[in-house]
Amino acid sequence: MSAEYADVIIDLSVKNVDRIFQYRIPKRLRETVGIGTQVLVPFGKGDMERKGFVVAAGNEPSFAPERIKEILDIVPGAVPVKSQMICLAWWMRERYSSTMSQALKTVLPVKTEVTPRNERTIRSLKSREELANLLAEAERKKYRARIRLYRALLENGELPYRLTAEKLGITAAALKPLEDRGVIEVVSERKNRDPVRGYEREDKAPELNAEQRAAADAVIRDYDSGIRGTYLLYGITGSGKTEVYMELIAHVLAAGKQVIVLIPEISLTWQTVMRFYRRFGARVSIINSRLSAGERYDQSERAANGEIDIMIGPRSALFTPFENLGLIIIDEEHEPAYQSENAPRYHAREVAQMRAKMSGASLVLGSATPSLESYKRALDGEYRLLSLTKRAKEESRLARVHIVDLRAELAEGNRSIFSRKLTELMNGCLARKEQAMLFMNRRGYANFVSCRSCGEAVKCPHCDVSLTYHRDGRMRCHYCGFERPVPEKCPVCGSPYIAPFGTGTQKLEELAARAFPGARILRMDADTTSKKGAHEEILQTFSEGGADILIGTQMIVKGHDFPNVTLVGIMAADLSLYAPDFRSSERTFELLTQASGRAGRGSLAGDVVIQTYAPDHFAIGAAAEQDYPKFYEQEFLYRKMMGYPPAVGLLTVTLSSRDEEALARAADAAKRRIEQEYGTELRGLIGPVNALPYKLNDIYRKNLYIKNESYAILFKVRKSVQSWENGRDMTRNVTVQYDL
Ligand code: ADP
Ligand code: ZN
Ligand code: ZN
Numbered sequence: 001m002s003a004e005y006a007d008v009i010i011d012l013s014v015k016n017v018d019r020i021f022q023y024r025i026p027k028r029l030r031e032t033v034g035i036g037t038q039v040l041v042p043f044g045k046g047d048m049e050r051k052g053f054v055v056a057a058g059n060e061p062s063f064a065p066e067r068i069k070e071i072l073d074i075v076p077g078a079v080p081v082k083s084q085m086i087c088l089a090w091w092m093r094e095r096y097s098s099t100m101s102q103a104l105k106t107v108l109p110v111k112t113e114v115t116p117r118n119e120r121t122i123r124s125l126k127s128r129e130e131l132a133n134l135l136a137e138a139e140r141k142k143y144r145a146r147i148r149l150y151r152a153l154l155e156n157g158e159l160p161y162r163l164t165a166e167k168l169g170i171t172a173a174a175l176k177p178l179e180d181r182g183v184i185e186v187v188s189e190r191k192n193r194d195p196v197r198g199y200e201r202e203d204k205a206p207e208l209n210a211e212q213r214a215a216a217d218a219v220i221r222d223y224d225s226g227i228r229g230t231y232l233l234y235g236i237t238g239s240g241k242t243e244v245y246m247e248l249i250a251h252v253l254a255a256g257k258q259v260i261v262l263i264p265e266i267s268l269t270w271q272t273v274m275r276f277y278r279r280f281g282a283r284v285s286i287i288n289s290r291l292s293a294g295e296r297y298d299q300s301e302r303a304a305n306g307e308i309d310i311m312i313g314p315r316s317a318l319f320t321p322f323e324n325l326g327l328i329i330i331d332e333e334h335e336p337a338y339q340s341e342n343a344p345r346y347h348a349r350e351v352a353q354m355r356a357k358m359s360g361a362s363l364v365l366g367s368a369t370p371s372l373e374s375y376k377r378a379l380d381g382e383y384r385l386l387s388l389t390k391r392a393k394e395e396s397r398l399a400r401v402h403i404v405d406l407r408a409e410l411a412e413g414n415r416s417i418f419s420r421k422l423t424e425l426m427n428g429c430l431a432r433k434e435q436a437m438l439f440m441n442r443r444g445y446a447n448f449v450s451c452r453s454c455g456e457a458v459k460c461p462h463c464d465v466s467l468t469y470h471r472d473g474r475m476r477c478h479y480c481g482f483e484r485p486v487p488e489k490c491p492v493c494g495s496p497y498i499a500p501f502g503t504g505t506q507k508l509e510e511l512a513a514r515a516f517p518g519a520r521i522l523r524m525d526a527d528t529t530s531k532k533g534a535h536e537e538i539l540q541t542f543s544e545g546g547a548d549i550l551i552g553t554q555m556i557v558k559g560h561d562f563p564n565v566t567l568v569g570i571m572a573a574d575l576s577l578y579a580p581d582f583r584s585s586e587r588t589f590e591l592l593t594q595a596s597g598r599a600g601r602g603s604l605a606g607d608v609v610i611q612t613y614a615p616d617h618f619a620i621g622a623a624a625e626q627d628y629p630k631f632y633e634q635e636f637l638y639r640k641m642m643g644y645p646p647a648v649g650l651l652t653v654t655l656s657s658r659d660e661e662a663l664a665r666a667a668d669a670a671k672r673r674i675e676q677e678y679g680t681e682l683r684g685l686i687g688p689v690n691a692l693p694y695k696l697n698d699i700y701r702k703n704l705y706i707k708n709e710s711y712a713i714l715f716k717v718r719k720s721v722q723s724w725e726n727g728r729d730m731t732r733n734v735t736v737q738y739d740l
């Protein structure tokens with residue numbers, strides 16, 4: 001803080017919010033005035049006293065300093081949440097260069113005509129024993145939906161209707177007869193709901209172990225002494241991060257405050273969500289990304305009215321209008337799902353930090369594989385680092401990891417995609433009636449179709465990427481959905497020697513069926529989960545023991561807790577290593593660590609086989625040891641050497657157009673403009689280079705990369721390109737986007 005000038009919005013109203021006025025901050029207030037502060041200012045001709053909100057603070061006057069009026073005072077008391085949200089929108093607009101109206105739409109729920117639906121709950125009316133009997137009977141008769149329902153009821157006592165129906169694939173028609181027979185009731189009023197009313201819960205809060213206790217206490221001590229910090233909870237998979245979150249939540253709730261918990265994707269983390277629900281019951285509400293505008297509005301009304309005090313959801317849950325927010329938790333903070341793809345293209349981590357600051361809340365980021373950005377901040381002291389280095393359950397050990405060199409396999413005559421080690425472990429696992437997961441980061445049957453004469457792969461006519469070959473004999477573009485049959489001749493040279501090349505999940509399923517006859521196999525990828533609920537169905541079936549092997553893309557590695565899985569095979573660990581992106585090592589490390597974390601979560605020991613052509617790559621070695629700090633050290637060195645974030649700030653300017661020539665002209669002109677104004681100040685100005693893919697849906701795209709240690713300079717460069725971009729003929733058919 002201690003800025004000299006403040007930008008103030010007067011008399012907050014959504015309509016009139018696009019105008020700001022600059023004021024001087026008197027010396028005595030400099031330590032206290034910051035973004036979100038409510039202030040009293042003189043306004044208009046007669047210098048009437050008006051209330052305003054500070055949306056930005058800095059040291060540069062935007063007009064003649066002698067004409068700038070002074071802030072009179074600070075308005076005491078809490079800032080109303082709506083005002084906080086509007087300030088947040090303003091900040092987002094500046095930070096992500098969106099329009100104010102886009103930012104407001106993101107931050108404030110859209111009021112709709114939909115009559116609010118009541119939250120409904122499914123509750124068992126039978127005793128535990130009776131329910132267990134019903135379950136046994138359903139199992140005999142193989143009533144799948146009922147089996148799931150009874151199991152979930154036994155575990156949870158009661159269930160939130162909306163989520164449960166979707167997750168367990170239970171329809172209203174299936175519930176009706178059970179209601180009629182008095183097995184369950186569906187209640188819509190929440191007030192009498194008491195989570196303990198269900199059954200004696202087996203999973204009462206466990207005693208935290210020493211590491212968990214230390215992590216929780218660090219946050220709690222700060223909290224109780226009025227310090228609101230940002231914490232990075234780095235804990236290996238299964239180390240008990242979720243228990244630490246719940247401990248913190250309980251503490252903050254006891255202080256009369258509210259909590260927001262962000263998770264990347266509800267359907268992938270249902271088990272975790274239900275743990276919160278079991279612990280905190282009626283005080284929890286859950287939103288998922290598929291909610292309609294009406295439901296979303298309804299949820300935020302309930303939060304504003306104080307009906308709930310924990311909101312769990314994807315990044316949009318950040319904007320829950322809690323009046324007394326005390327804590328924000330971001331689980332799996334490294335997940336790309338926290339980056340918004342639409343304007344304002346915000347990152348939840350950054351917005352959470354701003355929201356926490358405005359409302360006096362603490363922020364806890366958790367991950368087994370933190371983003372390099374966050375870990376760097378923790379090492380720099382900007383975040384406080386809390387570590388969990390051991391698995392929480394005494395009996396659960398980290399899996400044994402075997403790295404297999406695929407080049408050696410081939411050299412020794414094994415042409416199968418299953419290495420000898422993997423085959424041996426698979427046979428053992430299946431013989432013991434345990435489960436295995438095979439991970440292949442590529443869907444489809446074979447990767448692409450290429451020409452053996454000229455080497456060209458068959459490409460999408462709309463996008464600059466290879467088409468993917470599927471078992472139905474057709475080729476599809478995974479970017480735009482274009483499809484075509486496999487051509488008879490090479491479109492480039494006319495050669496008839498054209499054939500599929502490489503392996504995808506579909507092909508892997510076929511090969512696994514051949515290699516392990518009799519094993520029941522499930523496959524989960526974008527092709528088998530396009531139908532609503534298919535996702536849940538597959539995971540549910542697998543966790544119920546309905547299959548021996550689960551084959552899938554990265555979808556299967558996230559968060560699931562399958563106690564009977566003792567073997568994880570990573571078919572080609574380096575597939576993602578050579579992606580044309582400076583983050584490819586980080587992504588590979590993440591995937592391998594998370595995938596390895598799947599094995600041996602129950603009481604059974606686990607094995608992980610990592611098959612790779614690059615056994616010596618540091619990302620693979622570090623993942624095998626679940627050693628993030630080691631990975632970070634090497635990766636950061638590399639980023640520094642190459643001038644990539646987070647070692648160096650990077651502004652990407654993406655220009656796009658249907659007109660290739662106009663695009664090239666505009667990109668060159670933008671580069672010249674930046675060179676003229678900032679040439680000597682920048683650490684690097686790269687480009688224009690073709691984006692990857694260069695052509696997407698018939699639109700061409702080029703990037704300019706601007707690097708600098710100082711973000712302030714990158715902000716200035718962006719402003720300058722923006723003002724150049726507006727009002728230029730040259731950019732008429734060209735769209736410009738910024739990513740900082
Ligand atoms: P993470 O979120 O780090 O992956 P979880 O919180 O899911 O870890 O914990 C992994 C498993 O260990 C869960 O089954 C959880 O119930 C259990 N667990 C966590 N903390 C403890 C503890 N202190 N004592 C016993 N079991 C624990
Ligand atoms: Zn050819
Ligand atoms: Zn395409």
